Amino acid sequence: MSNWYTINNIEKIDSPSLIVYPERVKENIRQLIHMAGNVDLLRPHVKTNKIAEVCQLMLDAGITKFKCATISEAEMLGSIQTPDVLIAHQPVGPKMERVLQLVTTFRSTHFTCIIDNFSTAQALSQLFTKHGERLQLFIDLNIGMDRSGIIPEKALQLFKDCQSLESVRIIGLHAYDGHIRDTDLTERCRRSDEAFAKVEWLLKEISSLVNTPFQVVVGGSPSFPTHTKRKGVQYSPGTFVFWDWGYKHMVPDEPFEYAALVITRIISIIDEQTICVDLGHKSVAAENPLPRVHFLNAPDAVPIGQSEEHLVMTLPDTSEWHVGDVLYGVPVHICPTVALYDNAVVVENKEVIDSWKVIARARKITI
Numbered sequence: 001m002s003n004w005y006t007i008n009n010i011e012k013i014d015s016p017s018l019i020v021y022p023e024r025v026k027e028n029i030r031q032l033i034h035m036a037g038n039v040d041l042l043r044p045h046v047k048t049n050k051i052a053e054v055c056q057l058m059l060d061a062g063i064t065k066f067k068c069a070t071i072s073e074a075e076m077l078g079s080i081q082t083p084d085v086l087i088a089h090q091p092v093g094p095k096m097e098r099v100l101q102l103v104t105t106f107r108s109t110h111f112t113c114i115i116d117n118f119s120t121a122q123a124l125s126q127l128f129t130k131h132g133e134r135l136q137l138f139i140d141l142n143i144g145m146d147r148s149g150i151i152p153e154k155a156l157q158l159f160k161d162c163q164s165l166e167s168v169r170i171i172g173l174h175a176y177d178g179h180i181r182d183t184d185l186t187e188r189c190r191r192s193d194e195a196f197a198k199v200e201w202l203l204k205e206i207s208s209l210v211n212t213p214f215q216v217v218v219g220g221s222p223s224f225p226t227h228t229k230r231k232g233v234q235y236s237p238g239t240f241v242f243w244d245w246g247y248k249h250m251v252p253d254e255p256f257e258y259a260a261l262v263i264t265r266i267i268s269i270i271d272e273q274t275i276c277v278d279l280g281h282k283s284v285a286a287e288n289p290l291p292r293v294h295f296l297n298a299p300d301a302v303p304i305g306q307s308e309e310h311l312v313m314t315l316p317d318t319s320e321w322h323v324g325d326v327l328y329g330v331p332v333h334i335c336p337t338v339a340l341y342d343n344a345v346v347v348e349n350k351e352v353i354d355s356w357k358v359i360a361r362a363r364k365i366t367i
Helices: 020-034 051-059 073-077 095-105 118-130 152-162 185-207 245-250 336-337
Strands: 019-020 065-066 083-088 110-115 135-140 170-174 215-218 260-271 274-277 292-293 302-306 311-314 326-331 344-349 352-359
Touching: 020 051, 020 344, 051 073, 051 352, 065 073, 073 083, 073 095, 095 110, 095 118, 110 118, 110 170, 118 152, 118 170, 135 152, 152 170, 152 185, 170 185, 170 260, 185 215, 245 326, 260 336
Parallel strands: 019 344, 065 083, 083 110, 110 135, 135 170, 170 215
Antiparallel strands: 019 260, 260 274, 260 326, 274 311, 292 326, 302 311, 344 352
């Protein structure tokens, strides 16, 4: 009996390929909105999907605010007239000019970005003043991720310093807590509350200085359920839209289902217990140790070696398999896997119906 993922006209698809199942994507979006309780509090991160058609599905569901990491992702969102885009990556060097180009090219999209120091805010202000434009900013806070951002205790002075700048204005706080990914939800909530207390303190201090609404953007896919109890904050999960093996087993309390897979074919049967498929480093995210992918129709497959275009695995009995057989794989990490493909094959009702360009995998589209 066939399973949800099998494709009737699989012969139309070369391997390896990225497969997207839109009905499952839409169900993941519905689940996200239900968990949030208010669609206006959602600001999904598009770094997972990088596909305009997938972002359009979120727009169609009523989501109007988005987050991204690259200028290409921001341009993709601008091209589909997304109302509100936060670039959650501090622009440096030529990226400052590219942010300006985004603002002047896509007038129907409100772009903001993050900063964590005064010199960057000052440089952006000077650039935007020169061109008669204005830019709103979020202060990026380090609340334990230790990757970027300013610690909250120093952020208050940064906010005060930025008040003097001519063409930029701080309108919110961005606090990504990707380090909070405990499987136990109670422990995840405890650590989230501890980290967010620093954000609350800073927000209170800023509110005593200015009498304007302040946005707060927090959380990724593992942590955002811990923030839904907080009044007025925005949540920015990204992986939820496709989901993957890593998060499925790390945070089993979340209701999302696999909506994107990779397919591969057996290209050689080495012996009674060993096969080789065409799914190498260049076809599935390789930053994790083996196994980097789990096969839905071959759950007993055990990867033992991988190179650029090959994946060698053991099976209990290879006589049950043939050269050319298709395996359907769930990546451990879907986000960098998607970025390895130019296009995603779209499957509905077990049939290939379309191909969507992974347009924002490019470092540059036009800007």
